[in-house]
Amino acid sequence: MKKFNISTFFLIVIIASIVTSCDLNISNPNTPTEADVLSTAQGLKAVAIGMQGRMAIGVDDQVLIPGLLAGEFSANSNSMANDREFQDQMIIEDNASVRLLWSHSYQAIKSANDILHNIDAVQFSDGTKNGMVALAKTAKVIEFTTLLQCGFQQLPVETYNSNTPSFVSKTEAINYCLTLLSEAATPAANVSDEFTNDILGDGFDLLNTIKVFQARLSLMKEDYSAAITFANSVDAGATSVFVYSAINLNPMTDNFHTRHMFGATANWRDNAESGDTRVEALFDTTSYNSGLTWTNPDENKLYDVLLWKNQLSSFELFRYGEMTLIKAEAYARTNDLSNAATQINIIRSAAGLANFNSNDQSAVLQEILKQRQYELYATGVSLEDLRRFGKISLAKVAWLPYPQVERESNPSTPSNP
Amino acid sequence: MIKKALIINLVLLICSSITFAQLNLAGKVVDEKGIGLPGANILIVNTNIGTSTDLDGLYSLKIPKQDGDIVLEARYIGYKSSKKTVSVQDGTVQVNFQLNYDILEMEALVVTGxxxxxxxxxxxxxxxxxxxxxxxxxxxxxxxxxxxxxxxxxxxxxxxxxxxxxxxxxxxxxxxxxxxxxxxxxxxxxxxxxxxxxxxxxxxxxxxxxxxxxxxxxxxxxxxxxxxxxxxxxxxxxxxxxxxxKKGKAGKLEIQLKQSIGVDVLNSKLDVSDYPYKGNTTVTGANGWTYFDQNSLTPVERYDWHDQIYRKGWSNSTSLSIAGGNDKTRYYFSTSQLTQDGVMRGTDYSKQSFRLNLDQYINKYLYLSVNSNYIHSYSNLVPNGGLVGFYGVFTNIIFGPNTKDYNKDSETGIYPSNGYTANPLDVINNWKAPQEIDRLISGAKLSFTPIDNFVMNFNIGYDTYTQLAKEFTPRNSSAPSRIDGYSASASKTSKLMNIDADASYTHNFTKDIKSVTTGGINFQYDQSDIVTATAKNLTMLVDIVQGETQFSSEYINERKTLGYYLQETASYLDKLFLTGSLRLDGSSTFGKDVRWQLFPKFSTTYHYNDNIKLRAAYGFSGGQPVDSYSQFNNYIFREYSGGAGLVNALRSGNPNLKPERQEEFEIGTDFSVLDDRIGIEVTYYNSKTTDLILPKNVALSTGYTEQLANVGVLSNKGIELLVRSLNIRDENFSWTTTLTFSKNTPLIESLSDGGEFALPDSWGIVWVGEGEVPGYFYGYTEDGINPTTGLPIKSATKSIIGDPNPDFVMSLTNDFQIGSNLSVNIQFDAMIGQDVFNFTERMLQTPAFAIGTEYDKEIKGEVPVGYYNIKRSNYSNYIEDGSFVKLRNLSVNYKLRNNFISDLGLESVNLTLSGRNLLTITGYSGMDPEINVAAQSTLVRGFDFATVPIPASYNFSIQLNF
Structure with missing residues (x-):
């Protein structure tokens, strides 16, 4: 029996040693853990940087989809079937571009939420914290605004840690964004050098971006006095851009030049007023033909877009001329036509065009739309402009379907418009 | 119980020394033909007392006078044991045994499972x-x-x-x-x-x-x-x-030295056109494709590259083993060396292996067994394209018109490019792709038997290897996208350790009811680390990963699995056996709330008589996903504006992910008829694997796109049959036939969101879908011929066009023993009913390449222009029945034993001539219905695309047995 006891003892020792040496809680050595990322200053700063990177490389669909729907661009047979669906007015529910658009936007929104929901528990200097909060809120607004401009009637906005977020109307989404922007404005004015140098991307003008989006969203909300106030508050000539590098290339270059999948629709260019200097800057004057024979005759009438010719060229989040045209539109819509004309003519004279004058409100609005189409060409606002100016019937499709993947997993998804 | 047994032994000893009354047992153990079996064991059941038979099969055993009946058992390896009750207590008694051949190896000791x-x-x-x-x-x-x-x-x-x-x-x-x-x-x-x-x-x-x-x-x-x-x-x-x-045996030094030489010969070829004309001018069809004009032919030279890419592959191997030992220590040492040239030029394989197995009986209670195996292998491969890359020898033969002379330019030394793929001769001669393995597998097991009915085992195993792979394309290569060279290098270090401890206790409740209780614990740790580096635009004159564009990555995978088990086996009268077990398994792969899984099992056997056994088993097991970190939300690197950023990976973690779980029931019978001359094993099984681990879409608004989840059910049902027949068994001639047959019916019973999807790395051709067989081929079919144009019609939609799963698999092996020295083995394998996608043939009919004889019809004007361009998009045209019967093995072995041999100090010399894959009977039109370009892929099967066919192998060996 003694041996039996000894052996039992050994068995217990061996089992105990195996069990204690075996901690089944492992972590992934290939990537930082979620806990480390969200609970350290280093981690949250990296999320803020990665969020901007995500936004920068996702701009293509944000510009292409409204552009294809509004008729700014056309896709030729080099392009993917899912992009041709927009111009062919046959958008299937699991259109890959719509899926990617959502995926890219909501990945950036998740990053913003990661920052906003965890920053209080992490030690940052006040200026750095201010900057990150303002940047995260602004990023959310940019993404939501972009999705609205692409033609979604409703959007989920409170998505943090929810698998089935509810959708809100466009108006509610605009109000939500304006609240975020007003919350962002104060901290954005008081940021540290650490934030500006280490976190904020080169060329990104946070304060002016906030004001631009406040002006744009106020206009969408039809709050014209606010639109004018915000537009006036933007520094003259302000720019804000996403920048690219050898690792992150400007995706527009690939779409419009390297792979020649898209070009400017002929009508869009040809309808320009003669003498408009913006035309030469935006469009190649001859139709391009890269040696391929198109079966669709319209494809021969696409014009090269002269933007983003270099993969390192930056992407403009807005053009300053938008502020002038927002003011013009706000005046026009409140029937202050002379002030409207003043603003219009600032734009026209810069484009080498003679002054415009009219006492007809609808003619003034028509002129504003036309100026927007060239002044803001390929900035993603074209579809929303058609809607605001009552010309949505000119668009290929008025509203986009929600991604099928969202519907399958999120029962709150509304039925397609 | 322990005390009781000791006392009985003690009493027996005392009795034998005090009284001289004895029981003398004697007799003969013979086989079914009445021939004495030498070295058979005779045992008194439930004691350690026993003896063995002499050369004639005779034995005698003296034991003390008995108080009651004893049971005597005769055992001989390969034969069924036999028991006889002796009721005589005193004096001399004759007990003879006739043992039957154990045709189904029923007496073999089994430890697995x-x-x-x-x-x-x-x-x-x-x-x-x-x-x-x-x-x-x-x-x-x-x-x-x-x-x-x-x-x-x-x-x-x-x-x-x-x-x-x-x-x-x-x-x-x-x-x-x-x-x-x-x-x-x-x-x-x-x-x-x-x-x-x-x-x-x-x-x-x-x-x-x-x-x-x-x-x-x-x-x-x-x-x-x-x-x-x-x-x-x-x-x-x-x-x-x-x-x-293998292990060493006590008292006998055995040395074996084996030398063999072999050759692999390709016995199939592509059907390559030798038509001496090609279309001269090209015409453009409605959909932008260009065709050869049938009305304007020019003479052309056609090349057959088979001889320049294939050859006979010679191989030779040497192996030496030394085994021996004594009562306490036993050893087995072996070393081998193999070199083998592939049938494709530029490919070879060499392997060296060393093994040392040591067994040590430390004392009455402790037994230690240690083994270690070191392996080194080195192979040279040539890139072969496959489903991912396009730069391969065979791929490029198929992708290039055979009107191009690929031979090296005699002046410049440059292999001409065909403009879109690499020159196959360039790939063979100038590109390099070596692979190397260094591996050590070692283990130790300690058994502790403090008392007869209690044993404890402690086992540790360790398997570690380094795998290196390189690919090098020099500058100025013939591949258009690799003109400036390409180089890749990858290494994997892998460690796998298992530690097991168990204890087993045997207990007889009554004379008729026995019980064995076993409990144990397993721990397994796996880790692998893969580092990959590639470079383009290479540095001149070196062939390492160095150049202008460099890329590198590393991935570490780690996993720990801990398991506890408990098993109880009870038997009644050695006729009815019941086993129940429970295993509790925890793996680091899964989140803590779902990590522990219970896998029960129950099985039973009933011996109707010595020849018929009925059995049934029911149990559960699990399967873990490939990646160890699916439970976590991971963040990945994203650079922006010179800063190092992070974004969440698009696949979200699933802390509730569980192992795939299999539930299986099997029932069967093992029986022998005709005096154990024919043995049959039949089993029906029905298994269902639920919780299949697959990516599942998630709402995009979460910031993720998918997640691994338990979302599918796959079932397999089938019948297995093994028949072994001792057709003839004479002293001078025996003939044994073994037939194995299995029929399996697989079905995907449900899938994520009831959907269907193409498997990765299958060019969108191989699919899984709910309610279908796994891995079916999916594509367009041909809807007849358009009567006006004479062109084939492509179906409007894709459909299921083939099933790569065989209806049944069968093998027939015949073993002959002629005299005591000559033996012959013949094995046929058959696989029936599976479809193979002959993608190779599809490529041969592609107008741009046009190297197959079939395409000649279009050049000759037998079919209208554009015929094959449509035909090739109807994939159903290339789904073929891949059923085959192969002469898998034919070997003749002669054992030389004579005085001359003994004078040289040899026990015997074995001469073996063998051939594998000598003959294939198939209706399949491609080179070999067995090859698969996706290799070990789980469900991409039967995909014939530019893969080296399996050659016929001939081998001759001499083995010296000392």
Missing amino acids: TADPQQKKNLGNSIGIISGDELQNKGPQLDAALSGQVAGAMVQVNSGTPGGGTSVRLRGTSSISRSAEPLYIIDGVVIDNSSDQLIDLGGYRSNRIADLDPNDIEKIEVIKGAAAAALYGSRANDGVVQIFT
């Missing part, structure tokens, strides 16, 4: 056993050892490249996303059998079980599903193959 060693006849589940004898004279790879021997096992070699992989499927494929290869254990060491192709060269994926030297194998045990393998818990969904290597 049972917590303690049990005889096969007492198991409730079916088990495949391959003993060393059956491994003799087969090919140099493990697949040869396994194929045709086990019902329910489908063994496939995927290409004719030496050192290439073997896929083994036990009772079908039980997963979609995981590897479906069984768990391999060698001498208690759980080994890594991954098949990482560090650099994808096309169809070369090899699995690591190929490293083992089959000469070292003593025995293989195969269990096929959850019902048998529940004790292996979350590692056992694909079954378990346990390999035992």
Whole structure:
């Protein structure tokens, strides 16, 4: 029996040693853990940087989809079937571009939420914290605004840690964004050098971006006095851009030049007023033909877009001329036509065009739309402009379907418009 | 009980020394023909008392006078044991035994899937056993050892490249996303059998079980599903193959030296056009494709490149083993060296292996067994394209018109480019793709038997290897996208450790009811680290990864699995056996709330009589996903504006992910008829794997796109049959026939969101879908011929066009023993009813390449222009019945034993001539219906695309036995 006891003892020792040496809680050595990322200053700063990177490389669909729907661009047979669906007015529910658009936007929104929901528990200097909060809120607004401009009637906005977020109307989404922007404005004015140098991307003008989006969203909300106030508050000539590098290339270059999948629709260019200097800057004057024979005759009438010719060229989040045209539109819509004309003519004279004058409100609005189409060409606002100016019937499709993947997993998804 | 047994022994001893009354037992043990069996064991049941028979099969045994009946048992290896009750207490008694041949190896001790060693006849589940004898004279790879021997096992070699992989499927494929290869254990060491192709060269994926030297194998045990393998818990969904290597025997020094030489010969060729004309001008069709004009032909020279890319592949191998020992210490040492040239020029394989197995009986209670195996292999491969890359020899033969002279320019020394793919001769002669393995597998087992009915085992196993792979394309190569050169280097270091402890207690409740209780604990730790680097625009004159564009990455995978088990086996009258077990398994792969999974098992056997056994088993097992970190939300690197940023990976973590879970029921019978001349094993099984691990879409608004989840159900049902017949058994001639047959019916019962999807790396051709067989071929079919144009009509929609799963698999092996020295083995394998996608033929009919004879019809004007351009998009045209019968093995072995040999100090000399894959009977039009470009892929099967066919192998060996 003694041996039996000894052996039992050994068995217990061996089992105990195996069990204690075996901690089944492992972590992934290939990537930082979620806990480390969200609970350290280093981690949250990296999320803020990665969020901007995500936004920068996702701009293509944000510009292409409204552009294809509004008729700014056309896709030729080099392009993917899912992009041709927009111009062919046959958008299937699991259109890959719509899926990617959502995926890219909501990945950036998740990053913003990661920052906003965890920053209080992490030690940052006040200026750095201010900057990150303002940047995260602004990023959310940019993404939501972009999705609205692409033609979604409703959007989920409170998505943090929810698998089935509810959708809100466009108006509610605009109000939500304006609240975020007003919350962002104060901290954005008081940021540290650490934030500006280490976190904020080169060329990104946070304060002016906030004001631009406040002006744009106020206009969408039809709050014209606010639109004018915000537009006036933007520094003259302000720019804000996403920048690219050898690792992150400007995706527009690939779409419009390297792979020649898209070009400017002929009508869009040809309808320009003669003498408009913006035309030469935006469009190649001859139709391009890269040696391929198109079966669709319209494809021969696409014009090269002269933007983003270099993969390192930056992407403009807005053009300053938008502020002038927002003011013009706000005046026009409140029937202050002379002030409207003043603003219009600032734009026209810069484009080498003679002054415009009219006492007809609808003619003034028509002129504003036309100026927007060239002044803001390929900035993603074209579809929303058609809607605001009552010309949505000119668009290929008025509203986009929600991604099928969202519907399958999120029962709150509304039925397609 | 322990005390009681001791007392009885003591009493017996005392009795024998005090009284001189004795029982004299004597007799003869003979086989079924009445011939004496030398060395048979005679035992008194439930004691340690026994003896063995002499050369004539005679024995005698003197024991003290008995108080009651005793039971005497005769045992002889390969024969069924026999028991006789002796009721005489005193004096002399004659007890003779006639033993029957154990045709189904029912008496073999089995350890796989049972917590303690049990005889096969007492198991409730079916088990495949391959003993060393059956491994003799087969090919140099493990697949040869396994194929045709086990019902329910489908063994496939995927290409004719030496050192290439073997896929083994036990009772079908039980997963979609995981590897479906069984768990391999060698001498208690759980080994890594991954098949990482560090650099994808096309169809070369090899699995690591190929490293083992089959000469070292003593025995293989195969269990096929959850019902048998529940004790292996979350590692056992694909079954378990346990390999035992040779050990030394006491008192006898055995030295074997074996030298063999072999040659591989390709016995099939592509059907390449030699029509001396081609279309001169091109015309453009409606859809932008260009065709040859039938009305304007020009003479052209056609080339057949077979002889420049293929050759005879010579091989030679040398192996030496030394085995011996004494009562306390036994050893087995072996070393082998193999070099083999592939049938494709530029490919070769060499392997060196060393093994040392030591067994030490430390004292009455302790037994230690240590084994270690070092393996080094080195192979040169040539890139072969495959499903991922396009730069390969065979691929480029198929992708290039055979009107181009690929020979090197005699002045510049440059191989001409065809403008879109690489020049195959350039690839063979200038590109390099070596692979190297360094591997050490070692294990130790300590058994502690403090008392007769209690044993404890402590086992540790460690398998570690480094795998290196390189690919190098020099500057100025003929491949347009690699004109400035391309270089890649990858390494994998892998560690796998298992520690096991168990204890087993045997207890007789009554004389008739016996019980064995076993409990144990297993711990397994796996880790692998893969580093990859590539470079383009290479530095001049060096062939390392150095150049302008460099890229590198590293990935570490780590996993810990801890399991506890408890098993109780009870038997009544040695006729009825009941086994129940529970295994509790925890794996680091899964989140803490779902980590622990319970896998129960129940099995029973009933011996109707000595010849008929009925059995049934029911159990559960699990399968773990390939990636260890699916439970976590991961963040990945994203640079922005010079800063190092992070974004969440698009696949979200799933802390509720569980192992794939298999539930299996099997029922069967093993019986022998005609005085044990014919043995039959039949098993029906029904397994269902639920919680299949697959990516599932998530709401995009979460910031993620998908998540691994438990979302599918896959079932396999089937019948296995093994028939072994001793047709003739004479002193001078014996003939044994073994037939294995298995029929498996797989079905995907449900899938994520009821959908269907194309499997990765299958060019969108191989699909899984709910309610369908796994891995079906999907594509357009041909809707007849347009009567106006004479062109084929492409169907409007895609549909299921083929099923790569065979209806049944069958093997027929005949073994002849002629005289005492000559033996012959003939094995035929058949696989019937599976479809093969002859993608190779489809490429040969492609107008741009047009190298197949079939396409000549278009040039000759027998079919209208554009005919093959439409035909080739109707994939159903290239789905063929891949049924085949192959003469898998034919070997003749002669054992030389004479005075001359003995004078040289030799016991015998074995001469063996063998051939593998000598003959294929098939209606398949391609080169070989067995090849698969996706190699070990779980469900991409039967995909014939530019893969080296399996050659016929001839081998001659001389083995000197000292």
